[in-house]
Amino acid sequence: MSNIKDRAQLISEVAKRMNKNVYDDARTIKTISHKSELPKEVSKVVTLEEAIRGTGLKDGMTISFHHHFRGGDKVVNMVVAKLAEMGFKNLHLAASSLQDVHAPLIEHIKNGVITEISTSGMRGELATEVSHGLMDKPVVFRSHGGRGSAIATGDLHIDVAFLGASSCDPAGNSCGYSRSENAKSICGSLGYALPDAQYADKVVILTDDLVAYPNTPNSISERNVDYVVVVDSVGDSSKIASGAIRDTKNPRDILLAKQAAKVIINSGYFKDGFSIQTGSGGASLAAVKYIRESMIQQGIKASFALGGITAHMVKLHEEGLIERLIDVQSFDKVAAESIKTDPMHKEVTANEYASADEPGSATHFLDIVILSALEVDTNFNVNVLVGSDGIIRGAIGGHPDTAADSALSIIVCPLLRGRIPCVVDNVTTLITPGSTVDVVVTEYGIAVNPRRPELAERLKAAGLNIVDIHALKDRAKSIIGEAAELPFGDKVVGVVMNRDGSVMDVIKNIVD
Amino acid sequence: MEIKNASAGTFESGDIFIQIAPSTTSGVTIDLDSTVAFQFGEQIKRVIADTLQELNVTGVEVKATDKGALDCTIRARVTAAAVRATGVDVWK
Structure with a gap:
């Protein structure tokens, strides 16, 4: 006796008990264009400014970065300069670590754009200034494992993560290397960026190599990515083996x-x-x-x-x-x-x-x-x-x-x-x-x-x-x-x- | 004692660069720039002063640029600079 029309009454009753809607076939629309066109249609690619606006970032929030490009990193300075230009204030910068190259943060701290920092470390001019009392709030230093835990437990809540990647597709699948001919940078593992990608409220990937979908094998999945921003360069890979890392002849x-x-x-x-x-x-x-x-x-x-x-x-x-x-x-x-x-x-x-x-x-x-x-x-x-x-x-x-x-x-x-x-x-x-x-x-x-x-x-x-x-x-x-x-x-x-x-x-x- | 401008040492880590110049006053003035000034500034100045005193060198201005040199290195560089400044060979 049972075809779906006969069961309509029952379906409706069960749906009501479960507090759900009844499936409506008329609402289903299939896209039948060739799927190679789809990445363009559902692309998450926007400008940096659009991405920042889209995340809903507000004064006083926490932004995060990884340090896989070490001394060659370009993302921190680029993003914070844009945030300063857009008039943001009182931001908490939670980086996995900071290097000599991040000296421009000094000005942003003096101007009130950045008022709090969490990091694993600090070197160069920024570190010297901080040591002399540049900031009102103390910098919070955590180990890499400690930072991962703090992010997972919510001790360190990240509102928006800005993560550099050497390749990314329009959906946000990204990694620290690229398999395309246009590869510009490489940093390898994105291990310190992965807690941010998983736990941040909003995730923006910055990449210098936008590749076709699917960018597999990937380390950050599209499911964790809200926006993709294409930039000239996310980092100078030749400077990865700098700072504390050197092959000794001493x-x-x-x-x-x-x-x-x-x-x-x-x-x-x-x-x-x-x-x-x-x-x-x-x-x-x-x-x-x-x-x-x-x-x-x-x-x-x-x-x-x-x-x-x-x-x-x-x-x-x-x-x-x-x-x-x-x-x-x-x-x-x-x-x-x-x-x-x-x-x-x-x-x-x-x-x-x-x-x-x-x-x-x-x-x-x-x-x-x-x-x-x-x-x-x-x-x-x-x-x-x-x-x-x-x-x-x-x-x-x-x-x-x-x-x-x-x-x-x-x-x-x-x-x-x-x-x-x-x-x-x-x-x-x-x-x-x-x-x-x-x-x-x-x-x-x-x-x-x-x-x-x-x-x-x-x-x-x-x-x-x-x-x-x-x-x-x-x-x-x-x-x-x-x-x-x-x-x-x-x-x-x-x-x-x-x-x-x-x-x-x-x-x-x-x-x- | 006639003093000429003279120097000894390098700017390498672990070394000290000593410049000696004639002074208008009779004593020894020391201008020290050191990477370890906080912890060892006074000690380095004392080693420089003592070394010059042992060599009977006075009426000089000393400019010292230190990159964490040990006392033995400081004495050696000051002595070499003093010998060059005074023309008196103390090693014979």
Whole structure:
């Protein structure tokens, strides 16, 4: 008895109970034009100004950016200049990090366009000005994992994300590289942009290569994108390997790298299937070169390398020594090209990389991390953000995330940089707590955290020069003398958040 | 003692560039520009002054541009500049 007309009464009753409409076939309209024309019709491509208006951005809101182009970034300055021109005020700029190239922000801060900043780090003129009290509100510094968590929990709510991408189609599918002939830029992984793309209320993609639909495989999906803006350039890819990332020829860095490699090889964690990450800084990057030989000799392969992926890591992966690469940020062009072509080279979000509150985040599976430091103190606390002159000059990055979650964290730093001691009584600013730091490698000896006596024994047995960290601090002091107190003022210019969302330290202003 | 304009050192990181010039006054004046001035400015000036005193050099203006040099480097650069300024070889 039952055709759909017979059931009409029932359908209507059920719809009413469910508080839904009854399907109306007359309203269905099929588009039958060739689908190659569709991207033009449903395009999200607009001008930057139209995109800003369309997002509904208002004074006092939070805008966000990623730093995958590092020193070559052009998006932050371009967008903030446009926002200033359009008359916006009191904006909160939440970048994954800021570089020397962002000095133009100083004027926008003075003019009241930007009144709040959250970032992982800061360098150059902007950092110097902020350290001298440029802003009324303190800059909030978070680790990369901490930022991912803060965005996911709503601690850091983003109203509008402006994300640079090296390719994007008219629907918004985008990535940090391009497969087209017109590719202008490449940054590789967009890991630090992905939480923004997922959680921001509105997302604007800026691209210098608008490609045909479908731009697959993509890292940001059209479903998270509201507007697409085509610009001349999103970034200068040749400047990715700048700032903290360089391939060292410095003989002291090479000595430190070799020592770090010996620590790894004799640590007890150097066995088949281990996992490893290297931070920025010449010596920690170079250490990879020196464990390669031992991996070949002992027939040891790594299951994955994590983090900022470098050309060294790519090489080991291509040689079959590292099975998989997990890449939140491509540290050079070789890594950026590799993520484009190699399915075993996986892009991850900042959250998947290093969130403290995600038990499955990659840092939890990390055996060994090699990190650099501006200062280490006798309690093994590390500072990577504020220089010994009290001026902000670095970035937290994934330092505290990886130190906390890895089985073995190794800090590599020289005893002195010029006249600046790297092993001190107390760090200028606490970034990575000593409870998470295991080994400190200097050219004057290797200090092992007293919490890890078994590790000290293994390294001693291997003939390494294990010293008390107090002896390193005294040695530095005997060469350089006693440093005078820094002229700190009473204003708080920076707040350092722990990755769990608690406040860990504050940075005071410097008075000249 | 006749003082000529003289210099020693470089602007490299870890070095100090010392310029010595005759002064109209009898003492030693030191103009220091240092990347570590906050922490070590006074100590660097003291090392420069002590080194010149040991060499019996007075009546000079010293301009020092420091890039984080250690005391041994500062003494060596000041000594070299003083030898060039005075023509008195202290190493023989």
